[in-house]
Each structure stands twice: as structure tokens, then as C-alpha cells.
Amino acid sequence: MEGVIQTIVYGIVVGALYGLIALGLGLLMGIMKFLNIAHGTFIMLGGYVSFWLFTLWGIDPYLSIPLVIVAMFLIGLLLYKLTLSPLLKLPHIGMRISNSLLITFGVIYVLDNAMTLVWKADVRTVIASYRGEALNLFGVRVPYTGLAGLGIAVLAAIALYFILSRTYFGKHVRAATQDAEAASLCGVNVQQTYLISCGIATALAGIAGVVIVSSYSVMPTGGLSWLLMGIVVMVLAGEGNINAILPAGIILGLVESLSVFVVPIQYRQAIALLIFIIVLMFRPQGLFTKRG
Amino acid sequence: MSTITANWKKLLPSGIVVAACIILPMVMEIGTHILSLMVMLFIYIILSQSWSLIGGYTGQINLGLAAFFGCGVLVTHFIWSIGVPIYLAVAIGGISAMFLAAVIGLPTLRLKGVYFAIGTLALAEVCRIVVGNTFTRMVQMPIYYVVNYNLISRYYLGLVVALIAVGVVYLVTNSKLGLAMAAVRDDEEAGQVTGVNTFKYKVLALLISAFLAGLGGGVYAFFQLTFQFVSSVFSPLWTFQPLMAVMIGGVGTLAGPIIGSVFLVILSEVFAITLGEAHLILFGILFILVVLFFPYGLVGSEHKVRQWMARVRRSRLWKAI
Amino acid sequence: MLEISHVNVYYGDLQALWDVSLTIGDGEIVTLVGSNGAGKSTILKTISGLLKPKTGSISFEGICLDKLPAHRIAGLGISMVPEGRRLFPQMSVLENLEMGASIRVARKVKHNTIGWIYELFPILMQRAKQEAGTLSGGEQQMLAVGRALMSQPRLLMIDEMSLGLSPLLVQEISRVIKDINKSRKITIFLVEQDVNIALSMADRGYIVENGRIQSQGTARALLDSERIKEAYLGISPVGKGS
Numbered sequence: 001m002e003g004v005i006q007t008i009v010y011g012i013v014v015g016a017l018y019g020l021i022a023l024g025l026g027l028l029m030g031i032m033k034f035l036n037i038a039h040g041t042f043i044m045l046g047g048y049v050s051f052w053l054f055t056l057w058g059i060d061p062y063l064s065i066p067l068v069i070v071a072m073f074l075i076g077l078l079l080y081k082l083t084l085s086p087l088l089k090l091p092h093i094g095m096r097i098s099n100s101l102l103i104t105f106g107v108i109y110v111l112d113n114a115m116t117l118v119w120k121a122d123v124r125t126v127i128a129s130y131r132g133e134a135l136n137l138f139g140v141r142v143p144y145t146g147l148a149g150l151g152i153a154v155l156a157a158i159a160l161y162f163i164l165s166r167t168y169f170g171k172h173v174r175a176a177t178q179d180a181e182a183a184s185l186c187g188v189n190v191q192q193t194y195l196i197s198c199g200i201a202t203a204l205a206g207i208a209g210v211v212i213v214s215s216y217s218v219m220p221t222g223g224l225s226w227l228l229m230g231i232v233v234m235v236l237a238g239e240g241n242i243n244a245i246l247p248a249g250i251i252l253g254l255v256e257s258l259s260v261f262v263v264p265i266q267y268r269q270a271i272a273l274l275i276f277i278i279v280l281m282f283r284p285q286g287l288f289t290k291r292g
Numbered sequence: 293m294s295t296i297t298a299n300w301k302k303l304l305p306s307g308i309v310v311a312a313c314i315i316l317p318m319v320m321e322i323g324t325h326i327l328s329l330m331v332m333l334f335i336y337i338i339l340s341q342s343w344s345l346i347g348g349y350t351g352q353i354n355l356g357l358a359a360f361f362g363c364g365v366l367v368t369h370f371i372w373s374i375g376v377p378i379y380l381a382v383a384i385g386g387i388s389a390m391f392l393a394a395v396i397g398l399p400t401l402r403l404k405g406v407y408f409a410i411g412t413l414a415l416a417e418v419c420r421i422v423v424g425n426t427f428t429r430m431v432q433m434p435i436y437y438v439v440n441y442n443l444i445s446r447y448y449l450g451l452v453v454a455l456i457a458v459g460v461v462y463l464v465t466n467s468k469l470g471l472a473m474a475a476v477r478d479d480e481e482a483g484q485v486t487g488v489n490t491f492k493y494k495v496l497a498l499l500i501s502a503f504l505a506g507l508g509g510g511v512y513a514f515f516q517l518t519f520q521f522v523s524s525v526f527s528p529l530w531t532f533q534p535l536m537a538v539m540i541g542g543v544g545t546l547a548g549p550i551i552g553s554v555f556l557v558i559l560s561e562v563f564a565i566t567l568g569e570a571h572l573i574l575f576g577i578l579f580i581l582v583v584l585f586f587p588y589g590l591v592g593s594e595h596k597v598r599q600w601m602a603r604v605r606r607s608r609l610w611k612a613i
Numbered sequence: 614m615l616e617i618s619h620v621n622v623y624y625g626d627l628q629a630l631w632d633v634s635l636t637i638g639d640g641e642i643v644t645l646v647g648s649n650g651a652g653k654s655t656i657l658k659t660i661s662g663l664l665k666p667k668t669g670s671i672s673f674e675g676i677c678l679d680k681l682p683a684h685r686i687a688g689l690g691i692s693m694v695p696e697g698r699r700l701f702p703q704m705s706v707l708e709n710l711e712m713g714a715s716i717r718v719a720r721k722v723k724h725n726t727i728g729w730i731y732e733l734f735p736i737l738m739q740r741a742k743q744e745a746g747t748l749s750g751g752e753q754q755m756l757a758v759g760r761a762l763m764s765q766p767r768l769l770m771i772d773e774m775s776l777g778l779s780p781l782l783v784q785e786i787s788r789v790i791k792d793i794n795k796s797r798k799i800t801i802f803l804v805e806q807d808v809n810i811a812l813s814m815a816d817r818g819y820i821v822e823n824g825r826i827q828s829q830g831t832a833r834a835l836l837d838s839e840r841i842k843e844a845y846l847g848i849s850p851v852g853k854g855s
Contacts, residue, residue: 035406086584097406098353102539102583105532109576117570168715175701175712181663182699187687187716187764224528228417231410270421273414281399284407 005140007257013146015253016153017211019246021226022233023160024204030240031177031197034084034100038107039230040223042202045111046072046209047218048119054126061126061214062148068206076202080195083107088194108223115220125217149211156207157246163200164242173197177240229269232276238286248287252276313451317444327443331515333557334450338457338508339534340541340549345461346501347535348543349470351477352494355531356396356412359419360389360502362526364509365519366423372513373433378449382510389506390499392419397498401491416526424523432518446515453511457504462546464500473497540582614639614800615660615691615768620669622659629655630824633669637768642794642801644811644832647821653804654696656821657772660802661693662686673768688716692766696773696804698757702746706737709745709756713763722765730759733789751782758786762793769793770802775810783807787814812836 021043028034049068053059059067083103087096134141164170172193175183184190212218212226229252237248256272263271279287313330316322339361346354368385372378400411432438464470472493509525519525533556534549541552559578563571615637622630630652637643645653658664660671662683671678678686692713701709710730714723731738734755740748745756754774761769771790775783791814793799805811812818812832820827820835830838 083580083584098539099583102536103580105536106576106580106583109579110573113570113572113576117573168720171704171708171712172715174704178701178703179699181683182695182701183712183715184683185661185663185687185693185695185699186712186760187684187719188712189682189684191682225417228413232414235407235410264425266425267421270418273418273421277399277411277414280403280407280411284403 005138007260008254009140009142010146011254011257012250013142013150013253014257015250016150016246017208017215017249018229018233018252019249020149020153020156020204020208020211021230022237022245022249023156023242024201024208025227025230026234026237026240026242026245027160027197027201027204029234030242031173032084032088032194033096034087034104035097036084036104036201037101037227038079038104038111038223039201039205040225040227041108041111041115042072042075042205042223043209043212043226044115044218044220044223045075046206047213048115048124048209049206050210050213051124051126051218054128060128061210062152065152065207065210068210069203072206073199073203076199077195079107079202080198084198085191085194088191112220112223119220121220123217123219123222124213126214128214131214143215145211145215149215152207152211153246153249156204160200160204161243169193169196225269228273232273235280236276236287238289241286241289244286244288251287310455317447324443327447328515329557329561331443331446331450331511333553334447334454335508335511335515336534336537336553336557337454337550338450338511339505339530340537340553341457341461342501342504342508343531343534344538344543344549345464345473345504346497348538348545348548349465349477350473350494350497352401352497353406353409354412354498354501355409355528355535356400356414356416356419357501357505357534358526358528358530359396359412359416360392360505361509361512361530362419362423363389363392364506365513365525366509366522367506368510368513369431369433369519373437378514382449382453382507382514385510385513386503386506389502389509392506393498393502394495397495397502401494401498413528413531416528416531420523420526423526424521427522430518430520431522438517441517446511449514450511453507457507458546458550460500460504465546469493469496536579540579540586615671615673615802617656617660617671618669620659620666620671622655622664622666624655624664628824630659630666633821633824633826635819635826635829637800637802640794640798640800641817642791642803642815644803644805644815644818645821646805646808646811646818646835647827649806651821652824653821654772655824657693657770657802657804660686660770661691687764690765690767691770692761692764692768693770694754694757694761694772694774696776698753700745700753700757700760703744705742705744706748706756707741709760710737710763713760716764719764723763726763726765730762733762733793734759750777751779754778754782754786758789762799766799768800768802770804772804774803774805775807783810790814 021039024042025036025039028036028039046068049071050061050064053064053067054061083106084100087099087103128145130144132143134143135147136142162170164173172183172188172190175186175188176190176193180190183193208226209218233245233249233252236252237244252272255275256268259268259271317327339357342360343354343357346352364382364385367388368378368381371384372381376384396412396415400408400415403411465473476490476493476497512525534553537552537556538549539552540555541550542548560571560575563575565571617633617635620630620633621628622633633652633656635643635656645656647653655664659666660678662678662681662685666679673686673689673691676689678689681689701712704712707727710727711723714720714726719726736752737756737759740752745753748756758771761771769790774786774790778786787810790801790803794801801814803811803815812835815832817829817831818835819829828835828838
């Protein structure tokens with residue numbers, strides 16, 4: 001019985017991380033209909049920033065989060081200005097999605113190789129003093145890093161919810177999502193809204209990177225597998241349904257970790273993906289949205 | 293055949309190039325490096341034509357091409373190693389990829405648009421994980437094959453299969469099948485209304501595309517005898533690079549994937565030689581620039597280039613020169 | 614107040630407006646009439662900044678609008694009720710109104726303005742928390758007008774006010790518009806397919822046909838003109854040119 005609870009706890013922790021990854025992806029996809037597959041690369045980049053802050057100046061990864069947020073936010077602005085804003089001129093949505101796919105793939109190419117060049121292809125990780133230590137709750141081990149990751153994911157989701165529903169900026173984002181032209185008629189600077197959203201999405205990627213570098217590890221090409229799980233969560237949550245992302249992530253994490261009772265552990269990601277595909281066949285709009 | 297004879301003037305340049313590809317290695321000494329490059333070029337042409345069929349002509353963005361490629365590689369490798377002649381082994385590799393497509397295709401083709409893309413990506417990843425965990429050690433051909441390795445035969449196999457791939461795509465797109473596929477791409481709902489069985493044509497396109505990708509995998513298995521990490525042939529790169537080639541060259545054209553592949557292979561090689569370590573980075577930047585300025589691909593943007601040239605000629609600067 | 618001068622507008626390579634010139638004076642109600650596809654909406658979209666003229670210029674109270682993006686034009690005091698209303702369907706009535714007050718100066722007095730809108734259209738107050746997409750056609754039109762008024766505009770442009778509305782509702786909304794024109798001195802520029810309604814509300818009008826201004830005059834003069842009687846009156850609104 002303890003084994004089951006342990007597995008469930010693990011699933012929630014991993015799932016929260018998947019959700020955190022999907023938050024940035026979902027924001028960009030929902031607002032601008034951009035699929036940013038370079039999101040995984042930015043996660044690694046965030047992890048690297050935190051890694052170097054720790055290695056060179058001994059800054060604890062979780063304390064480095066504000067710095068990572070700032071750095072990644074600025075990088076996100078650059079990304080938007082340089083590569084994504086020209087896409088808004090394209091005639092229809094299908095081309096936007098496919099060209100954003102291509103451009104962000106190019107960005108992966110550039111950044112992954114730049115990181116490999118500068119920081120070598122080695123796997124990096126942050127071993128803080130509390131790594132490997134765990135909280136013992138009723139016979140269940142909850143690693144401190146896992147707990148921190150869960151906490152951060154929840155905080156990020158709440159912060160995003162707050163921004164989107166309570167601030168002017170958030171309302172502009174929602175309006176621009178529903179009707180960008182009408183929003184600009186109301187006086188909303190839609191381009192600037194997109195720009196800032198890109199910054200936020202990239203900052204979220206950076207935060208995920210910090211959690212990953214302190215709980216797992218990073219390497220220049222490691223972004224793709226995390227990205228895939230992020231995409232899965234985003235689809236499960238339903239398009240534009242940001243509030244459903246964290247719950248969807250946790251569900252995915254639970255499915256993945258509980259599958260160890262059915263298949264050998266190395267296949268658990270495969271099982272999660274297979275189940276995702278089955279869900280997609282019957283509920284392409286995601287688990288949380290109504291059809292249509 | 294009548295269209296070929298009618299358009300012979302247009303086809304002449306391509307004919308010359310193909311003839312050169314066939315004859316030159318027989319009469320000249322071509323270095324192993326260039327020969328290897330050409331083999332990879334042929335493989336990219338095969339893969340990009342394969343992707344173009346399902347992605348460009350039928351409009352279904354398939355992000356799981358690597359699964360069909362990898363399947364072809366594995367099956368060909370093992371069939372060949374038990375003594376089956378290579379041409380037959382490659383063909384069987386292609387057919388096995390078709391079977392995989394039938395399995396993958398039936399569930400995923402019911403998905404629309406971007407969901408199909410994500411679904412195929414996920415399924416290819418499943419394949420990669422399963423294969424990676426099944427073949428944990430290095431895989432290589434028996435010593436006999438290694439010792440008797442002849443690069444020229446790889447070159448010609450690649451050339452033949454590439455010509456087959458281009459030929460198949462040409463035949464399909466100019467047939468009734470091709471019309472139906474275009475109907476599926478342009479408006480899936482409208483196609484259904486006019487009585488076109490969109491599902492059937494999507495499946496057909498996927499099967500043919502998978503067959504070609506499997507053939508490409510077979511060529512690669514013939515070319516590369518050793519695989520340290522078998523799962524590498526299922527890597528998403530084998531999907532994205534042909535996709536890049538098609539997008540750069542121009543979607544929905546026959547020449548597009550070819551030009552894009554040439555661009556991809558030759559340019560990355562040029563960069564590797566001249567720029568060393570940083571070449572991939574610059575290649576990526578160049579790729580981004582191409583997508584930004586030629587959103588319809590190089591071939592598709594021909595009219596844009598002409599417009600621009602016309603403007604340049606009319607400008608005062610040009611007249612001043 | 615607003616001056617459009619020899620403006621040519623294109624949709625891509627397709628020309629939609631040819632050498633269009635018109636003026637709107639302070640406090641007037643001016644209308645644009647013409648059949649479907651004549652270019653009326655195009656003119657409004659160009660003024661509001663959603664489209665840019667290839668040649669020609671537009672100036673509002675001396676400020677040149679040619680290069681300004683739509684959101685800056687909204688900030689200058691020009692507000693538009695777009696064709697088809699273009700509400701934010703998943704936002705509530707209240708949130709839609711708040712969006713209308715996105716420009717800085719309007720934000721500060723937001724609450725007062727909302728109160729005023731509720732006076733004009735009481736039904737909106739009842740439906741304040743409801744999602745805009747669930748409102749009836751008439752209520753949506755009222756919300757659209759209300760949203761446009763939230764920015765305290767000096768020029769209000771309305772594109773196809775009567776489309777899909779019952780005659781009673783059309784009368785109601787026309788009354789409100791004439792009222793705010795008088796009481797708040799808001800200049801109105803109205804695009805309307807139904808010539809009767811248009812000319813009954815307006816002081817002056819322009820007739821647009823095939824992307825060009827055909828004629829102009831006071832509402833009275835236009836109503837009396839033979840041309841109008843022939844072309845537009847006596848033909849059902851659904852009939853011509855669709």
C-alpha cells in the first residue's frame with residue numbers, strides 16, 4: 001500500500017513539473033496560435049543560467065529564480081521581436097502554426113548548438129545540500145526538491161491565473177485572444193501585449209528549467225523530451241484553457257507513474273504517450289473543455 | 293509519357309543532372325567524402341519527397357516520419373544480415389514501414405490538423421522509446437559485410453531509390469489519386485461533401501509516404517553498417533530535417549523537396565568546412581532567415597523574387613549603375 | 614473635424630477605394646449609404662486604422678492618421694462599433710465594457726462611464742456578469758455601442774447598426790445615438806445599409822458606389838433626390854447587390 005502512495009506522490013510531483021512546462025507553451029499557443037517548440041530549449045537555458053549562478057557564485061537554485069525570470073523574460077522579448085512578430089503578417093492561421101513550428105525549430109538548432117559550443121555537451125546538475133534528502137510523511141518519502149518543484153509549479157499557476165484575470169494586462173491578453181482587431185479598436189496595443197506574453201512564457205520556461213536542474217539534470221539537447229510532455233499536457237488541457245493546465249499535468253504525471261504497475265519502468269513514458277493518443281482520438285478538445 | 297515528350301525542353305536541365313549523376317562516378321575518381329555526401333543527399337531527397345506527399349500534397353502535417361524511416365532501417369538491416377540481397381531487403385524495409393503506417397495511421401488519421409501532427413509526434417516517440425529499450429547494445433553487421441564495403445554501390449542504390457521516390461510522387465500527384473489528395477488538403481470538409489472519401493485518401497497517402505520513407509531507411513541501413521544507439525534512427529531529427537528541406541524548397545511542388553535537400557546538405561557541408569565549430573549555429577540562423585523571408589519556400593517564392601527583381605530594375609539606383 | 618483626402622485603399626493587390634474624399638464636421642451626424650460591397654465598411658476601417666491607405670491622407674482635428682496604428686487612433690478619441698459587433702464572446706458584459714476603457718484617460722473615469730452606459734442601456738446592467746456570447750442580437754449591439762462609448766470618444770463610428778435587429782430595437786438604438794449626439798456633442802459617422810434609417814438620423818450623407826463617392830448632400834436633399842428613390846427606396850433591404 002505504501003508503494004502505491006509513494007507512486008502517487010511521485011506522479012503528482014512529476015505531473016506538476018509537466019504542468020509548469022505546459023504553462024508557457026499554452027500561453028503562447030492560446031494567445032497567438034504559435035507553437036513554440038523551442039520552449040524545451042529555453043527550459044534548458046534557464047537551467048543552465050541557474051547552474052552557473054550556483055557553480056560560480058553559490059546561489060541556491062531556488063533563490064536564483066527571480067534572476068532567471070528576468071533574464072529569460074528579456075530573452076523572450078528578443079525571440080518575439082526577431083523571429084515571431086513577422087509571422088503575424090501571414091494570411092491564415094494554418095501557415096502561422098506551421099511557420100512558427102519551423103522558425104522555432106530553427107531557434108532550437110541555433111541555441112542547442114550554441115549551448116553545446118559554449119558549455120560542452122556534458123550533463124549538468126545542481127547538487128545542493130538538500131538534494132537527496134527527503135521529508136518522511138507517514139512512511140512516504142517526499143524529496144525536498146520534489147516538494148519545492150511542486151510548490152513552485154503551483155505558485156506559478158496561481159500567479160498566471162492572477163495576472164490573466166485580475167490585471168489590465170491579463171484582460172488585454174484575453175481580449176486579444178478572442179478578437180485581436182476588436183481589441184486594438186478598444187485601444188489595446190496588441191503587438192505589445194504579444195511581446196510581453198512571449199516574455200512571460202519564456203520566463204516560465206526558465207522557472208521550469210531551474211526546477212529541472214535541481215531535481216534532475218540539463219544538457220544542451222535535453223529539451224525535446226520535456227517539450228513533448230509539455231505539448232501533451234497542453235493538448236489535454238484544451239486549447240486556450242490555461243487554468244486546466246496544472247490539473248492536466250498532474251493527471252499525466254499520475255498516469256505515467258502508476259503505469260509502473262503494468263509495464264517495466266523504462267516504458268512508462270511510452271505508456272503515457274499511448275494513453276494520450278487514445279484520449280486524443282476520443283476527446284481531441286482535451287479533458288477539460290466542452291466539445292465545440 | 294506524352295507530357296514528358298511535350299515538355300522536353302523544360303526537363304532537359306534535370307535530365308542532364310541525372311545523367312551526370314549516373315555517369316560521372318563511373319568515369320571519374322570521386323572522393324569518398326563527396327560520395328558519402330551524395331548518399332545522404334539521396335536519402336534526404338527520398339525522405340523529403342515522402343514527407344511532401346503526405347504533408348505538402350495532402351495537407352496532413354506528419355511529425356512522425358522518423359518512425360517509418362527507423363522501421364525501414366531496422367528491418368532492412370536484419371533482413372540483409374541473414375543473407376537476403378540488398379535490393380530485396382530495402383524493398384522489404386519499405387513494405388514493413390507501410391505496415392507500421394497502417395497501424396499508426398488508422399487511429400491518428402481520424403485526428404484533424406495540428407492534433408494529427410502531435411499524435412504522430414507522440415507515436416514516433418513511443419517507437420523510439422520502445423526500440424531504445426529493446427536494443428540496448430550496439431548493433432552492427434557481421435564482419436563479412438564490413439570488410440566488403442563498397443561506397444559506390446551505396447551511391448547507386450541511393451540514386452536509384454531517389455529516382456524511384458521522385459517518380460512515384462510524380463505519378464501519384466498527376467493521377468486521379470493526386471487530385472483527390474489535393475481536394476483533401478484544400479478543404480477537408482468540402483471534400484467530404486463532394487463525395488470524396490477523405491479518410492481513404494489520407495490513408496493511401498500515408499501508406500505510400502511510409503513506403504518511401506522505409507526505402508530511405510533501407511538505403512541508410514546499407515550505408516551505415518553500425519549503430520551505437522539504435523534509437524538514434526528514430527530521432528525526431530529524421531523528421532525535421534526533411535521537413536526543413538520541403539519548407540525551404542517549396543511545399544506542394546516536385547522540385548521543392550529536391551532543391552531544399554540540396555540546400556540543406558550542401559550548405560551544411562559548406563558551413564562545416566568553412567566555419568568549423570560554429571557552422572551549425574550559422575546554418576540555423578540562415579534557416580530562420582529563409583523561413584522569415586520566403587514563407588512559401590524558395591520555389592514557391594519565385595514570383596516574389598521576380599517582383600523584387602522588377603522593382604530593382606525600375607529603381608533609380610539600378611539605372612544609375 | 615475629420616478630413617479624408619483622395620484616399621486609395623487596397624486589399625492586397627485588389628483596389629477597394631478610389632480617390633475617396635469626405636469631411637465630417639464637429640457635432641454632426643453623417644451617414645454613408647450604398648449597396649453591399651460598395652466600400653462603406655472599408656472607409657470606416659481605414660479611418661479606424663485597421664486598414665492603411667496607399668495614397669491620400671486622413672486627418673482628425675489636425676492630426677494626421679496615416680501612419681498611426683489602430684490602438685493609437687482609438688486613443689485620439691475615435692471609436693468604432695465594428696460590423697458584426699466583434700464582442701469578446703467569453704468575457705462578461707462588464708469586462709467587455711471595461712475593455713472599451715482600455716486607454717489611459719478612460720480608465721480613470723471607468724466607473725462613472727459604466728454608470729452612464731447602464732443608464733442608456735439598462736438591460737446591460739441586468740446582464741453584467743453574463744458572457745457576451747450568450748446575449749441576444751439586440752443586446753449585443755447595445756453592448757457593442759456601449760463598449761465603444763467607454764473610451765469617451767469625440768467621434769463615434771458605427772458600421773451596420775441595424776443588421777439583424779428588429780425594427781423596435783433599431784428605433785431604440787437610433788434614439789440613444791441621436792440623444793448622445795445632442796447631449797454629449799459626440800460626432801456620429803454612421804454606415805447603414807437601410808437608407809431610410811440612415812437618412813432619418815443624419816444631418817448629411819454620402820453615397821458610395823463601387824468604391825467611389827457618387828454624391829453627397831444634406832439628408833433632406835438626398836431623400837428627395839430622384840436617384841435615391843430609384844436606386845434604394847422601394848427595394849427590399851435584402852435585395853440589391855448581395
